[in-house]
Amino acid sequence: MAARESKPNLSHAQVSELISRLYCLTDSEIRPLPSFEDQNFFVSVSEGGEYVLKVVNSADSQNPTLLELQTHAMNFLHQKGFPAQTAILTKTGNLMSLEEIDCGFGPQKYLVRLLTYLPGTTIAKILSSPAILYEVGKMAATMDNVFQEMEHPNLGVLQRDNFSFGLAHVPLLEKYLPAIDGDPMQQVVSEIITQFKAEAVPKMASFRKCINHGDFNDQNILVMQDNQSRYKISGILDFGDMSSGYNIFELAIAIMHMMIESMTPVDVGGHILAGYESVFPLNEAERDCLFLLVLCRFSQVLVLTRYAVLQQPENEEYLALWYSRPGIKYLSLLWELGKHEVDRTWFECAQKYRDQH
Structure with a gap:
């Protein structure tokens, strides 16, 4: 930060x-x-x-x-x-x-x-359909696969061990928790961090490694309409959060950020998951941790943007896009619904796509 x-x-x-x-x-x-x-x-x-x-x-x-x-x-x-x-x-x-x-x-x-300069409008400004959400998931997986082919003498700098927005480093949030003192979600975030340590960390050895874009969100994806008035992805922006990570991280980040623009947020994950798995099917450990990792990303955005407002009060209007939008409400919603219910919604939706193909 x-x-x-x-x-x-x-x-x-x-x-x-x-x-x-x-x-x-x-x-x-x-x-x-x-x-x-x-x-x-x-x-x-x-x-x-x-x-x-x-x-x-x-x-x-x-x-x-x-x-x-x-x-x-x-x-x-x-x-x-x-x-x-x-x-x-x-x-x-x-x-x-x-x-x-x-x-x-x-x-x-x-x-x-x-x-x-790339043409198009950010996906945040359109009404996201299942079709474009599927394309977001497919693009994220395809990008991760292609990054496996990239060669560079300094790939090691992507390790970024103290990168506070890296999903591998969720425990770093603990030192920023005072930024949300008084917020009822502070206790929830604290419990999510504890769950990450207990449940996600032991399973990381089974996650498939890749280079992550790291911020594949609704502000960093541009779309344009084609001749049939269907949206297609026309731009991928902002590689500032790139790091060595795991395929499942890219998926969790995309789901979280696309949820906050949707009228039916819980359904979003199923369409993005289906698109992602059309290129890169998840293994058992990755599937088991997806819900928790989405909660972790919500927690990072809430805590770190609140902290950033304390550091950059003159930039509050832009930063508030992240913490005052429905994001907090949706984190609370996911937490209340619980893993079993949300997993059922996401994975049943993804299965329907596979059945159709």
């Missing part, structure tokens, strides 16, 4: 100067895009073309190896036919540039990248 001073706060003039100096481009339009810990801008240039300028927070900018690997992963997926962004080289031929910039609290160093 980046501290408040870590989040960049560039002015339009500073963005314009970077575009000109690093890429020899002349901006015709600059507008801010939402971001959790970094700063993103849509940039249209008079030479023709639309881009996203990403300014990485100063804390993460201290790990250029990880950022370079994330950028490599985006380019790799693009080469494999996935709708991922690619990085535009600077005029000196680099994927990114470390810039010292004063955003109002003294000069700090920020890594800057210019990425291609």
